[in-house]
Amino acid sequence: MNxxxxxxxxxxxxxxxxxxxxxxxxxxxxxxxxxxMTVSLLIxxxxxxxxxxxxxxxxxxxxxxxxxxxxxxxxxxxxLVYAFLTTRGPLGEYGLLFTLEGIAIGQxxxxxPIVIALTASAVESMDDNLKxxxxxxxxxxxxxxxxxxxxxxxxxxxxxxNAFGRVLTEVGIAMMVGGNIxxxxxxxxxxxALETNKGEFVTGVALGIVLMAIAFIVNFSLxxxxxxx
Amino acid sequence: xKRNVFIASLTLIAAFLILSGGTAFCADAKLxxxxxxxxxxxxxxxxxxKPYFVKETGIDIQWVATGTxxxxxxxxxxxxxxxxxxxxxxxxxxxADGFGLNRNVVMYNDFVLIGxxxxxxxxKGKSVKECLxxxxxxxxxxxxxGDKSGTHQAEQALWKASGLSVPDKEVWYVQAGQGMLxxxxxxxxxxxxxxxxxxxxxxxxxxxxxxxPLKILVEGDDLLKNIYxxxxxxxxxxxxxxxxxxxxxxxxxxxxxxxxxxxxxxxSGKQLFFVSAK
Numbered sequence: 001m002n003x004x005x006x007x008x009x010x011x012x013x014x015x016x017x018x019x020x021x022x023x024x025x026x027x028x029x030x031x032x033x034x035x036x037m038t039v040s041l042l043i044x045x046x047x048x049x050x051x052x053x054x055x056x057x058x059x060x061x062x063x064x065x066x067x068x069x070x071x072x073x074x075x076x077x078x079x080l081v082y083a084f085l086t087t088r089g090p091l092g093e094y095g096l097l098f099t100l101e102g103i104a105i106g107q108x109x110x111x112x113p114i115v116i117a118l119t120a121s122a123v124e125s126m127d128d129n130l131k132x133x134x135x136x137x138x139x140x141x142x143x144x145x146x147x148x149x150x151x152x153x154x155x156x157x158x159x160x161x162n163a164f165g166r167v168l169t170e171v172g173i174a175m176m177v178g179g180n181i182x183x184x185x186x187x188x189x190x191x192x193a194l195e196t197n198k199g200e201f202v203t204g205v206a207l208g209i210v211l212m213a214i215a216f217i218v219n220f221s222l223x224x225x226x227x228x229x
Numbered sequence: 230x231k232r233n234v235f236i237a238s239l240t241l242i243a244a245f246l247i248l249s250g251g252t253a254f255c256a257d258a259k260l261x262x263x264x265x266x267x268x269x270x271x272x273x274x275x276x277x278x279k280p281y282f283v284k285e286t287g288i289d290i291q292w293v294a295t296g297t298x299x300x301x302x303x304x305x306x307x308x309x310x311x312x313x314x315x316x317x318x319x320x321x322x323x324x325a326d327g328f329g330l331n332r333n334v335v336m337y338n339d340f341v342l343i344g345x346x347x348x349x350x351x352x353k354g355k356s357v358k359e360c361l362x363x364x365x366x367x368x369x370x371x372x373x374x375g376d377k378s379g380t381h382q383a384e385q386a387l388w389k390a391s392g393l394s395v396p397d398k399e400v401w402y403v404q405a406g407q408g409m410l411x412x413x414x415x416x417x418x419x420x421x422x423x424x425x426x427x428x429x430x431x432x433x434x435x436x437x438x439x440x441x442p443l444k445i446l447v448e449g450d451d452l453l454k455n456i457y458x459x460x461x462x463x464x465x466x467x468x469x470x471x472x473x474x475x476x477x478x479x480x481x482x483x484x485x486x487x488x489x490x491x492x493x494x495x496x497s498g499k500q501l502f503f504v505s506a507k
Contacts, residue, residue: 087307087469097308098262098293179293182276197408198271199436 007205014206015213021182021191022210029187029214032100032174033167036107040167041160044112048119048159053148063120069113074106078176081106085177098179103187106173111163118162122155123148157222168215188214261474263292264301264309266379267408269457270294272428272501277494278487286481288474296408298377304328304460307467311475312460313482315379315426318386320458329460330472335482336491336502337456340383341430342447343413344422352422357450358391365393368401370421374412375404383455384424390452417442426455428501435497457502 014022051063083089085097085105096102130151134144171189178185180194188211195204269275275292283289293303297314304312305328312329314320323329342360344350350369352360364371373396374381388395396402403421405412409429416423423443425433434441447453459479464472481487488504495501 087467089306092307098291181291181293184291197267197411199410199414199433 003201004205006202008209010202011206011209011213015210021186022207024183025186025188025191025207026210026214028100028185029168029189029211032103032107032187033164035101035104036111036167037160037164039104039108040111040115040163044115044159044163045119045156048116049123049149049152049156051116052120052123052152053145063117066113066117066120070117072110072113074110074170074172075176076172077106077110078173081109081173081177097177098181098185100178100185103174103178103185106177107167107170110170110173111167114163114166115159118159119152119156122152122159125155126151154226157226161219161222164218165215168211258471259288259474261288261290261311261471261478262309263290263311263313263478264299264303265292265294265313266297266300266315266457267294268315268380268426268429269313271408271410272432272496274428274491274494274502278490281487281490282478282481285486286477288477290478296374296376296378297382301328304462307462307470310462310470310472311478312462313457314460315455315457316382317456317458319379319382320460324460328463328466330463331459331461331476331479333459333479333483334456334505335459335479336488336504337454338427338502339448340380340424340453340455341427341445342422342424342453343416343430343443344446345420345442346444348444348446349420350422353446355447357387357447357452360447361388361391361393364401364422365396365399368399370401370403370416370419371396372403372405372412372416372419372421372423374409375406376408378409379455380409380424380426387424387452413443422446431496431499431501439497456505 013019051059051066081102082097084091085094085102086092087097096105126148130148131144134147139147169189171193174180174185174187174190175193178187178190180186180190186194188207192204192207192211195201195207265275270292271294275294279290292313293300293309295303297316297319300309300312300314301316301319301323303309304323313335320329320332324332342352342357344352350360350363350367352363355363363369373384385395397404403415403419405415407415409425410433412423413425413429413433415421427448430445433443459482461472461475461479462470464470491502491504492500
């Protein structure tokens with residue numbers, strides 16, 4: 001039990017004293033999640049939106065597939081991405097193995113189905129009357145599209161937060177593709193795994209608290225922006 | 230207003246991406262990538278040696294610490310330039326299969342059999358063979374790494390050397406599938422026995438403030454020697470590996486000054502690794 005309280009105290013110490021190893025892991029975590037979230041949002045929101053907004057052949061089946069991909073195990077994604085990035089793999093020549101960019105590729109694959117599926121759900125669950133009302137008010141097709149997008153913004157925000165939560169906390173991809181290299185690809189989650197393996201439970205708990213603090217800051221800023229608008 | 234906030238955040242993200250990118254893609258010509266076993270990293274040996282290596286050779290080094298099984302696999306896939314591992318039989322096969330060159334024995338320590346201080350199996354001071362026979366005969370809990378690591382392979386060899394079949398589904402045989410320190414902790418929780426390298430045990434003793442629930446019960450047997458070697462990944466199989474840097478590391482590990490450093494590496498006043506007299 002003691003190590004939980006000690007962990008809390010150590011977390012504060014690590015942050016205040018500017019522990020270089022901790023900040024290196026924090027920086028790696030932030031960098032890699034910014035990369036993967038940028039990619040998955042840029043692709044995922046338009047795809048999810050179109051999927052929710054339009055009706056097309058096989059739509060139900062494609063939705064079932066994206067919903068299923070939301071439960072992709074991170075270790076499997078890590079293994080698959082490793083297979084592509086390893087020096088002997090098809091993308092080996094780009095030297096992405098054991099880099100933050102490599103981890104970001106895996107995490108984007110992890111986040112993409114979440115962004116697509118939840119964005120599509122958010123758009124689908126909007127009131128059908130919205131479209132009818134807009135059209136009867138004389139809105140053009142483009143105006144209908146923009147208004148729907150605007151009305152779905154909270155749903156899309158929720159989709160992004162969900163994906164961010166998954167990306168921030170995953171350890172399987174970061175460990176397998178990143179290799180947990182100190183000062184380079186050691187993220188907070190792989191550092192927690194390492195410290196736990198080493199029996200340094202206090203440091204593990206402390207790093208966990210640091211991770212939660214990052215998640216809190218991001219969520220807090222977003223809800224602040226949301227309340228203002 | 231909302232629009233401004235949106236544009237401002239986009240600009241921030243873009244700036245961040247531009248500033249932080251660019252560093253990763255220029256592969257450093259003077260960077261050596263090593264795959265190694267957990268014990269060399271967990272004990273802190275590599276962190277201790279790295280500054281000397283960088284200073285004396287001008288080569289930067291990064292390592293991935295994992296089980297010996299996976300380290301060899303990374304070598305096979307050309308994802309590491311050099312390996313520091315401890316499973317002699319698997320290493321010899323690796324070299325024989327053409328994946329590695331110059332297997333260089335650089336240091337050793339030994340494995341020890343640890344168990345509860347009360348020693349329910351009564352194996353203290355016995356030979357390894359007797360000890361394992363008693364454990365399997367009396368169905369006493371034994372925790373195995375179960376992860377193809379060097380220690381796991383050594384343990385399997387010990388069962389065979391004792392004339393026993395390697396346990397698998399027996400209820401008293403727990404296959405943890407985890408690193409050495411986690412395995413020791415599982416053994417401690419379950420009041421079981423396990424095999425560990427001495428270095429990791431000293432590290433464990435150190436984190437338990439010198440009073441661990443598991444004690445060394447069997448040690449000093451010839452069968453328990455744990456040998457660490459450096460292997461250069463074969464450039465004939467992997468044209469992109471930096472075999473010159475790898476060779477430089479291998480040579481550096483054998484230098485008398487480095488061997489003195491390894492001898493001087495202590496935790497709680499105890500020496501963890503011993504250099505091999507050649």
